[in-house]
Amino acid sequence: MLKKVFIVAFIFIGFGFTNGELEEKFYKAIRGTYEVENFDLKEIEAPAAVNEKLPAKTGDKHLFQIFSEGNSIGYAYLGKAPSKKKEFDYVVMFDNNLIIKKSKVLIYRENYGQQIGTQRWLKQFIGMSPSSEVNYGENVAAISGATISASSMARAVNKVLKTMKILQEEKVI
Template sequence: MVKRFFIVVFIIIGFSFTNNELEEKFNKAIKTTYEVENFTVEEIKTTSAINETLPAKTGNKNLFQIFSEGKLIGYAYLGQAPSKKKEFDYVVMFDNELIIKKSKVLIYRENYGQQIGTQRWLRQFIGMSPSSEVKYGENVAAISGATISASSMARAVNKVLKTMKILQEKEVI
């Protein structure tokens, strides 16, 4: 009976830590990308009808407007994508024109495939817009030893770009 209690407590504490870690990394990514110290984020919510049409779903604290000194400075999509056995957390950050400023792997949970977290590889997404199409192995380089994670990140960014295009067309953003 005592062992079960400790296991439940460990799971609850572990889950809470992961969320705090993710939030800290998300906030740090915003600070460095937009070069701001003080900012606020506001979640962008869509109707369920619109959300059903989106390749990258919203409404679960993953699409945000970013403000500094009361002025809109950009947008961020916080998501998860599958790696070989687990999922990793990533963020795609946009300027006001919906051009990717930066993409970043925030938390990677595998022993292999960590190369997708390097800025050298992630830099390929910078400058892409909602009209861009990500094609793994064509306009985004493949990574030997990280094929699953790299192709997954490329698909995720492509879905985010398509989502931003739909939201832009529906005048949500």
């Protein structure tokens, strides 16, 4: 067990996360979504010319390919989006075909609007692909009392999907 803890700690340090709570929640989300205990991450950073075109940027610990036992099992985009007065951290996880497996709000910092963190609401994104268009209030339900955060999460997922489409077209992923 000590060896496993050391390896995980090394991975955290290696990727330079500065928020321990975010690290823990990010890795827990990966383990739960892909049903793996051990995994490796490879950060994906698009070339500068491609990154300029992207609605959701790569580099700086945002986009990762996930491996288990040497095989790719998917991708994860870790981002921030604005809520009413602060920002929240979220992750969008994809299978190898770039279909959303799960989205999750990792850290929410407001007193109101936490409803966007429920799986009941977030499951609307499951199955979307880079060719999908997210439209808050149309194909993604609005939430009374969380309008700003919910629309922000919908826009964020839409940007991530458009980013994945460009990265696919540019053969970065």
